[in-house]
Amino acid sequence: MSATVQQILVGMAVIGALLYLVLRARKKKNCDSGCGCGTKKPLK
Amino acid sequence: MAEAPQIFRRIAIAGNPNTGKSTIFNALTGLRQKVGNYPGVTVEKKTGRFFGSHGEAMELLDLPGSYSLQVRSPDEAVSRDVLLGRVPGTPRPDAIIAVLDASNLDRHLYLVAQFLELDIPVIVALNMVDVAEKRGLTIDLLGLKNSLGVPVIPMVASRGQGLIELKQALSRATLQVSDQRAQLPIVLEREVAALSRMLKGHAGSVRSEAMLLLSLEDDRLAAEAKGDSTLLTEIHAARERLKLSGLDPIAAPVDARYAWVSEVCASTVHRQGEDSHGLTFSDHIDQILTHKLWGWLAFVGMMALMFVCIFVVAQAPMDWIRAAMQAVAKWTGAHLPPGDLRSLVVDGVIVGVGNVVVFLPQILILFFFLGLLEDSGYMARAAFIMDRLMSRVGLHGKSFVPLLSSFACAIPGIMATRTIENRNDRFVTILVAPLMSCSARLPVYAIMIALLMPASNVWSKAGVMLCMYLIGVIAAFVMAGLFKKTILRSETPMLLLELPPYRAPVFRGIVQRMWERAVVFIRRAGTVILALSVLLWALLSFPKPTEPDATQSEILSHSIGGRMGHAIEPVIAPLGYDWKIGIGLVASFAAREVFVSTMGQIYNIEDAKEDNEDLRTQMRDERRADGTPVFTPLTCLSIMVFYVLAMQCLSTVAIVRRETNSWRWPLFQIAYMTALAWIGAFVVYQGGHLLGFR
Numbered sequence: 001m002s003a004t005v006q007q008i009l010v011g012m013a014v015i016g017a018l019l020y021l022v023l024r025a026r027k028k029k030n031c032d033s034g035c036g037c038g039t040k041k042p043l044k
Numbered sequence: 045m046a047e048a049p050q051i052f053r054r055i056a057i058a059g060n061p062n063t064g065k066s067t068i069f070n071a072l073t074g075l076r077q078k079v080g081n082y083p084g085v086t087v088e089k090k091t092g093r094f095f096g097s098h099g100e101a102m103e104l105l106d107l108p109g110s111y112s113l114q115v116r117s118p119d120e121a122v123s124r125d126v127l128l129g130r131v132p133g134t135p136r137p138d139a140i141i142a143v144l145d146a147s148n149l150d151r152h153l154y155l156v157a158q159f160l161e162l163d164i165p166v167i168v169a170l171n172m173v174d175v176a177e178k179r180g181l182t183i184d185l186l187g188l189k190n191s192l193g194v195p196v197i198p199m200v201a202s203r204g205q206g207l208i209e210l211k212q213a214l215s216r217a218t219l220q221v222s223d224q225r226a227q228l229p230i231v232l233e234r235e236v237a238a239l240s241r242m243l244k245g246h247a248g249s250v251r252s253e254a255m256l257l258l259s260l261e262d263d264r265l266a267a268e269a270k271g272d273s274t275l276l277t278e279i280h281a282a283r284e285r286l287k288l289s290g291l292d293p294i295a296a297p298v299d300a301r302y303a304w305v306s307e308v309c310a311s312t313v314h315r316q317g318e319d320s321h322g323l324t325f326s327d328h329i330d331q332i333l334t335h336k337l338w339g340w341l342a343f344v345g346m347m348a349l350m351f352v353c354i355f356v357v358a359q360a361p362m363d364w365i366r367a368a369m370q371a372v373a374k375w376t377g378a379h380l381p382p383g384d385l386r387s388l389v390v391d392g393v394i395v396g397v398g399n400v401v402v403f404l405p406q407i408l409i410l411f412f413f414l415g416l417l418e419d420s421g422y423m424a425r426a427a428f429i430m431d432r433l434m435s436r437v438g439l440h441g442k443s444f445v446p447l448l449s450s451f452a453c454a455i456p457g458i459m460a461t462r463t464i465e466n467r468n469d470r471f472v473t474i475l476v477a478p479l480m481s482c483s484a485r486l487p488v489y490a491i492m493i494a495l496l497m498p499a500s501n502v503w504s505k506a507g508v509m510l511c512m513y514l515i516g517v518i519a520a521f522v523m524a525g526l527f528k529k530t531i532l533r534s535e536t537p538m539l540l541l542e543l544p545p546y547r548a549p550v551f552r553g554i555v556q557r558m559w560e561r562a563v564v565f566i567r568r569a570g571t572v573i574l575a576l577s578v579l580l581w582a583l584l585s586f587p588k589p590t591e592p593d594a595t596q597s598e599i600l601s602h603s604i605g606g607r608m609g610h611a612i613e614p615v616i617a618p619l620g621y622d623w624k625i626g627i628g629l630v631a632s633f634a635a636r637e638v639f640v641s642t643m644g645q646i647y648n649i650e651d652a653k654e655d656n657e658d659l660r661t662q663m664r665d666e667r668r669a670d671g672t673p674v675f676t677p678l679t680c681l682s683i684m685v686f687y688v689l690a691m692q693c694l695s696t697v698a699i700v701r702r703e704t705n706s707w708r709w710p711l712f713q714i715a716y717m718t719a720l721a722w723i724g725a726f727v728v729y730q731g732g733h734l735l736g737f738r
Contacts, residue, residue: 003383006381006383006384006385007384009385010384010385010388013388013578014578014579014582016575016578017574017575017576017578017579018575018579020571020575021572021575021576021579024571024572
């Protein structure tokens with residue numbers, strides 16, 4: 001695997017992780033996805 | 045058009061919530077119902093019509109469920125005001141159908157005791173007699189009728205049983221006002237009579253009105269007296285006289301009614317399995333478990349046993365997960381060419397996620413025990429013994445459940461505070477709930493205890509962990525007391541708690557809940573923790589130094605994460621932390637368990653070894669510039685105390701923002717908890733140093 005391919009993959013992983021966290025924070029979440037408490041009720 | 049028949053009798057149907065009031069209301073009125081609102085409040089007013097046994101038209105008013113006429117919510121205020129004849133447009137009812145749950149008679153009779161004081165005829169609908177029978181209760185109906193002085197109709201409203209008898213009772217030509225009621229102390233009766241004379245000309249029962257005014261809390265009294273200064277002065281004077289004669293005007297009638305209720309219950313309700321003293325098996329256990337001294341010892345003993353099991357039982361599965369994680373890291377390391385990609389996969393993803401997943405067995409055991417204690421009925425006893433302590437700092441009895449839920453996670457705990465009616469009491473509970481040690485702190489405690497006392501037996505380790513949980517509880521109580529005295533003042537109401545009988549826990553249910561927790565935990569590790577691990581790896585790896593022969597340590601120091609650690613080092617140095625621990629603190633602001641994964645990443649990136657060592661070994665071997673170990677016992681304790689007291693959870697911040705509807709409270713909470721954590725860790729580290737510990 002060339003160094004360039006490696007760098008592209010690393011870059012994609014980091015941007016992907018960042019995007020995931022940002023989009024997740026923006027979405028109105030249920031409790032079961034935020035804290036690990038398992039409460040299924042929507043937070044009104 | 046046919047003329048509406050003249051109303052023969054106006055009847056209110058009232059009782060505690062969930063007693064089957066609405067079922068009886070619907071069964072009597074059918075479709076002849078009307079729904080509106082009481083003036084000035086958003087409480088639903090439900091009325092209906094039906095015909096008595098002889099065809100006479102009756103109007104039925106379904107009152108909101110209430111536990112007593114000592115109101116705590118707008119719903120309860122409506123019930124009370126209608127019965128006192130205070131609501132414009134709603135005439136005072138001619139009779140009350142008091143709906144009681146036969147299986148909970150001792151609790152529900154309190155409201156009947158208050159109805160009997162209203163001077164309105166009462167008919168008791170004793171609902172759910174089938175449930176009471178299944179629970180082994182035998183109720184002496186004739187005895188109950190005589191003790192209350194009112195008709196008692198046994199019913200199973202859901203099956204329509206007892207409806208005909210109820211209609212017959214309501215259709216009688218005259219309904220008697222009962223002469224039975226709780227005996228109030230003579231001094232109190234005298235003051236009630238004097239006040240009643242002042243209230244002459246009042247529409248409803250003057251005696252009930254006088255009783256109510258005398259026993260109101262100060263803030264409510266001002267509103268109820270509607271600015272009548274002569275009346276207010278007289279009430280205050282009467283209260284002073286009562287206090288001088290050793291009577292609490294608020295508690296005295298409550299105590300008298302409860303004494304009366306237990307007298308009635310003792311003579312009319314019999315339980316199967318009761319001994320000659322009327323005590324059941326549960327009562328015998330409760331004599332120990334709710335005892336002032338033994339209760340506490342049993343509580344602490346049970347918690348200690350729980351933590352011992354967490355260490356002993358979880359050891360083997362944790363070792364398996366650790367070994368599997370190391371094998372995966374080794375295999376991946378061998379199959380990827382050296383470079384950033386390998387570092388990301390091995391040091392970032394596998395180490396980051398793996399170091400959190402390792403703690404899954406401990407978290408599951410914690411939930412197993414919590415489930416066991418809850419299902420067996422012990423949690424209600426724990427609430428009972430804790431209430432003594434909680435009321436001392438002014439915490440509301442209802443705060444216990446939210447605080448207890450916070451041991452699992454602060455988020456459901458904070459959501460559970462919605463049951464607390466008083467805003468100030470609720471906010472105090474929200475502010476201190478995250479001080480309870482949640483399951484995300486377990487990995488931090490466990491790794492620090494492993495470093496602190498590697499060779500000690502499990503009882504010592506469990507003892508240290510129990511101490512961490514206790515520090516959280518004590519801090520929560522102290523802070524709650526402080527908030528109640530300063531920024532969130534309010535009176536503390538009494539706790540009325542029902543102790544359910546002990547039951548054998550249903551293991552299937554507990555295992556099911558553990559499985560749900562495991563799924564949530566693994567999902568979180570595979571999503572949020574994974575994403576955070578990748579980002580942390582990037583922060584700890586870039587930018588790289590320009591010198592090509594830089595050591596791994598220099599690369600780490602040069603990275604953004606390393607610089608952040610160095611930047612906060614002056615602030616955390618007095619706590620015994622170096623800049624690498626500082627990175628862990630900053631990274632775990634989002635979630636506490638990230639501390640362990642960050643430390644794993646830091647030491648892995650720095651070591652850059654092919655074989656992935658155990659994090660505990662790496663931390664134990666970590667040295668400062670002068671060669672002394674970084675993780676001394678004192679530093680480990682200081683870190684644990686910091687994590688007990690610090691907020692370090694973005695999800696909690698978000699939920700506090702939502703529940704308090706302002707940014708002010710979550711920001712205040714972060715500030716006070718971080719300050720508390722810093723001071724706590726400082727005292728432990730510097731105090732320990734002064735005492736000669738290292």
